[in-house]
Amino acid sequence: MTAQDSTLGDTDDKIFVGKGNEQAWLTLALANRHGLVTGATGTGKTVTLQVMAEGFARAGVPVFAADIKGDLSGISEVGEAKDFIVKRANEMGLKFQPDQFSTVFWDVFGEQGHPVRATVTEMGPLLLARMLDLNDVQEGVLNVAFRVADDNGLTLIDMKDLRALLDAIVPEAGKKGADAEESPLGDIKKEAQGFGNVTKATVGTIQRQLLVLENQGGTKFFGEPALTLKDFMKTDRDGRGMVNILVADKLLQSPRLYATFLLWMLSELFEELPEAGDLPKPKLVFFFDEAHLLFNDAPKALMDKIEQVVRLIRSKGVGVYFVTQNPIDVPDRVLGQLGNRVQHALRAFTPRDQKAVAAAAQTFRPNPKLDTAKVIMELGKGEALVSFLEGNGTPAMVERVMIRPPSARIGPITPEERKAIMDASPVKGKYDTAVDSESAYEMIQKRIAGTAATADGPAGESGGGILGQIGSIVGGIFGTNVKRGRLSTGQVIARDVTRSVTNQVIGGLAANVGKSIGGQLGGSIGRTLVRGALGGLLRR
Template identity: 60%
Template sequence: MAEPILQDGKLYIGTSRKPDDTNNKPEYLELKFGNRHGLVTGATGTGKTVTLQILAEGFSNAGVPVFCADVKGDLSGIGAIGEAKDFLQKRADQIGLTPYEFQQFPVIFWDLYGEKGHRVRTTISEMGPLLLSRLMNATDAQEGVINIAFKIADQGGLPLLDLKDFQALLNYMGENAGALSSQFGFISKASVGSIQRELLILEQQGAEQFFGEPALKISDIMRTTNDGRGAISVLAADKLMMNPRLYGTFLLWMLSELFEVLPEVGDPDKPKLVFFFDEAHLLFNEAPKVLIERVEQVVRLIRSKGVGVYFVTQNPLDVPETVLAQLGNRVQHALRAYTPREQKAVKTAADTFRPNPDFDCATVITNLGTGEALVSTLEGKGSPSMVERTLIRPPSSRLGPVTDAERKEIMGVSPVAGLYDEDVDRESAYEILTARAKKAAETAAAQQEAATQEASQPSSGGSRWTLPGFGDEEPASPSAAKPKARSGYQRETIAEAAMKSVARTVASSLGRALVRGILGSLRR
């Protein structure tokens, strides 16, 4: 039996095995159900990465762009042509995949740090207060301050692009907490200080490189080649995994951007994009309820945008039930059942499949070999197929990482080469607040100098000094010199409050203010 990888709008996954090794049949994922999302689970070393690789290959050959993260560094081999190996050929013979041909796929390498791929950035504004709060592990009080910061930035025309913009705005909020609290709600200086400390930690972890411009355009991960294949965007995540919260927040931001940007398309013949979320447990670990609700909403609604989301993780319990219920295409590799939690995971995985009378799912899950999985995909009118014990097909691209030289060569001919590699630092909140600070300082200095000069000049009579508030002809009456009582609180605009705060601070040390900057640390 010889089955092609793609046949009649179907993506070939592997061949199922019957208990008596007769009537084996190929297992497919129908492209029209590719946007119904999926789940790939299994213990370490059971073949999840290879399954991700062959799914990405199949979608690419069908003209569907793919985005995936390379957590261990070995998924990069999808950008190089496969190499003949005995165990791969043996698997191809077992499942009847003849001829078994090797292929190189169109790959775009990305990296938040710009070391193993093109730089990936977004702005503070695009990240939004919810995801930024998650990234900073903010408390409820701190999250409230972050929301107020975004409100102030919107009303004050202060673009928040990078970390120094947000730091400058927080400095301004701390100095004017009293006035701003009456307009936007209580602003605790302690909360502002805590957020600033978290920003420092993020900066030390490399998040500073993630925020800025040029920001990633979603269209650049949805490219197709001239021969009709979908580009496979591979995010280098081995270093990024050292900061798991940044990893999870970044991928969730991408999903949110896709949800916001893409138009409704209903149920297309094939997905517009397939998004693989590897190490998915990092997204849900200790996630607040509001964030899980956001993920659930995005997963539920993004299907109508033509985007398929596939979660890849070790344990099906890593994914909340509300999200798990929306994943129609499933590939379950072997699980271990040594602990009570692992035994529960086996039962959960088995219960989610449409039963097969030929075997007991719970028993088979613990006995699956490497590169073997239980597979159930949507078919017919969208109902799940009966679960089958399946030998996963071998990949057509290289099994293992590309070399540094190969990676550099691929990046050199990339369609996005040169678009994201250089930083762009346009005028934003930091520059605007710094300019206002400088102007306020100059105004304060000019007023002080004028007052000093006026006070130092004697009157025409020689025995009387001209003081502020007094004329040369006749002193003002005592009642006129008294300040008027305030009849009510007068709200200050953001610019006025900033200028007054800055003037108070700068008047005594103008030179130091201009060098050091009083609204946040200057760019180093």
């Protein structure tokens, strides 16, 4: 389509969004400059979001959108030629043609969509501290825990891993010096204390906040298989972009979990995607509904992170569109990054409302033919003030337009329709069953139980080459018993050396291998033996 299509309105490089005295076009090449959709409740924000999502999908751009009330799910079903829809299309010179779009439903709780999981390590201490509403001291202890986990090859996957790690870094009452160091977790506790005063009281507070998160359903979010973000960035067999909908009605009951989860997704996209430069169209468009939740009471470190992601992710080919009620919900330093604007009606009943109207009017490029502040309060349902970026990257003058009608269904789908879509989903079976891999919890329990030195095979038999021989010597020193049906001491050491070296070299922490393995053997003699052996091996 090089010219305007009489059915759809779109062209090869633009999306037709609405029409007033002038037509409103969203240029695909500038869609990664982000955007903002605002307006009071009931003024048509969700329909505008659906219209934009349909336009991106038709252009072959995958879409991710949070669905707060379930209304956006209708994009997956064929639209109905209702009288008011046909009339609006005709007034714009369009011929309404019902359509539907390939859709994948996601749900953190796994109830109305495929489960969405991340590992604790992927979430990281900054976002996890935000999710748990920790203060600076508590966040510092959480950072210590993550550092200790990295240094000791303890993989943090789910909540029980994090709980076990927090318990492990608490100093043991009454044990100091050599006595503390000889305990099964002595090296972990010693390292944690080396970063600062990790107290039982602070760790206890973090544990209680974890309990709150668990009660909100956080245990379902952390785990494996973790989400592969490339599963969001697919097209269907017709070359249209897949529409990924996050079912968020229940998730929104935990606002901090909702906001942090979406920010994590943005951060992961930012970190994983390569630089793309200026593209003819985005790789992905991300709609962030109820965006004010992201900024409420956000500490400076988090605000810096948000600003960085929004500013730089456009070079990765991702467009981010915030959806909220008032423009003043978005901080100025983020607002300045949002080039494409759609403003639905606002009501000015209070001084704060009047301030919001004035702020909204000031964010648009003035149009001599419009009193922007006055028009914002006069807009009817489905009407909006629109300003999209033009070819040279500058905002067009604000125009009053009627938003075009969606082609797919307006409103929610039925549970039966949702089930049919999920049964035919391209990711069916990939995420539906949780997997509990060996991770920090199991590793710490082995240390405590002292089972890491049990053997496999006849008594006295050892394996693992040179490491097996070292294990036999150490086992003799410490009186290790070898039993049938279990790994030999040497095999345990070899296995754990491999894991520890792999994890720590990748993380730039190879210098800590000796200490980590020494902790598993227990005691200063064991650490000395292993340091000597590994030093020789790694120098070859």
